[in-house]
Amino acid sequence: MSTSTEHRDVVLSIDAPRSRPSALQHHRLEDMKGGWFIGDFAPAAMRCAGAEVAVKHVRAGTHEPLHEHRLATEATVVVAGRIRIGGEEWRTGDIIVVLPHTKTDFTAITDAVLVVVKTPSVIGDKYAVALAPDQVGLG
Secondary structure (H helix, E strand, C coil), X not given: CCCCCCCCCCCCCXXXXXXXXXXXXXXXXXXXXXXXXXXXXXXXXXXXXXXXXXXXXXXXXXXXXXXXXXXXXXXXXXXXXXXXXXXEEEECCCEEEECCCCCEEEEECXXXXXXXXXXXXXXXXXXXXXXXXHHCCCC
């Protein structure tokens, strides 16, 4: 009795680069400035004059002083953690929309993860403001 077995050589290369269709681009968040990855700036994963988008990982105690955007509307989603914007405390799941000319500051109460969207993307549209604390959040 005769048994025939066919053998095929299989070559695997663990170090081979992943092949990607040319329509896919890859970027790393840590290569972006301050978590901003979409907008009319560089570096950006996608250049866009209509909006800016960031994923921000902030440590407890991080603070941005009182400021306003004169052209842009800014929406912040609290993905995780607790923050203070405009003198009010916000937590996981809250979405805060700040309209142009609203004076506000930011403080991370705990470590937090945020998604921030600004529209339109306008470089330099952040102006320091000097107000008394009871005026924060006023448009």
